[in-house]
Amino acid sequence: MTRVDEALAQAREGVERLSPEQAWAEMRTGALLVDTRTAAQRARQGDLPGALVIDRTVLEWRLDPTSPSRVPEACGPDLRVVVICRQGYSSSFAAESLRRIGLARSTDVVGGVEAWLASGLPLAAGPADVRE
Numbered sequence: 001m002t003r004v005d006e007a008l009a010q011a012r013e014g015v016e017r018l019s020p021e022q023a024w025a026e027m028r029t030g031a032l033l034v035d036t037r038t039a040a041q042r043a044r045q046g047d048l049p050g051a052l053v054i055d056r057t058v059l060e061w062r063l064d065p066t067s068p069s070r071v072p073e074a075c076g077p078d079l080r081v082v083v084i085c086r087q088g089y090s091s092s093f094a095a096e097s098l099r100r101i102g103l104a105r106s107t108d109v110v111g112g113v114e115a116w117l118a119s120g121l122p123l124a125a126g127p128a129d130v131r132e
Contacts, residue, residue: 008087011096015107020116022122023082023109031080032073036094037113041086045113053130062131064101071131081106088112
């Protein structure tokens with residue numbers, strides 16, 4: 001096992017990760033779906049309806065409820081954040097980082113957008129909600 005595999009296993013330890021269908025259902029009942037894919041990945045795969053696109057490099061600052069740089073949706077520590085990336089690897093690290101800053105209900109999507117597409121879940125009809 002590589003070091004990054006060990007770190008990934010630690011990031012996922014004790015966390016209930018979601019299937020794409022579970023993520024879709026949670027988003028429709030108030031969870032914040034956060035897409036951290038690059039613009040090029042989104043151009044190839046499509047955008048997700050209702051997702052906020054937040055670059056991984058500023059994710060913690062945009063979602064920390066105590067940050068002056070937060071997005072309006074970052075309303076408190078009980079916020080359910082579901083992070084999604086292309087394949088479900090970097091999103092695990094992102095969700096772990098959000099839990100470290102106090103967003104204890106943060107998780108991610110097993111298989112990422114590739115699994116979302118394979119599940120036949122919808123893509124957005126309009127432009128992505130990109131937050132910089």
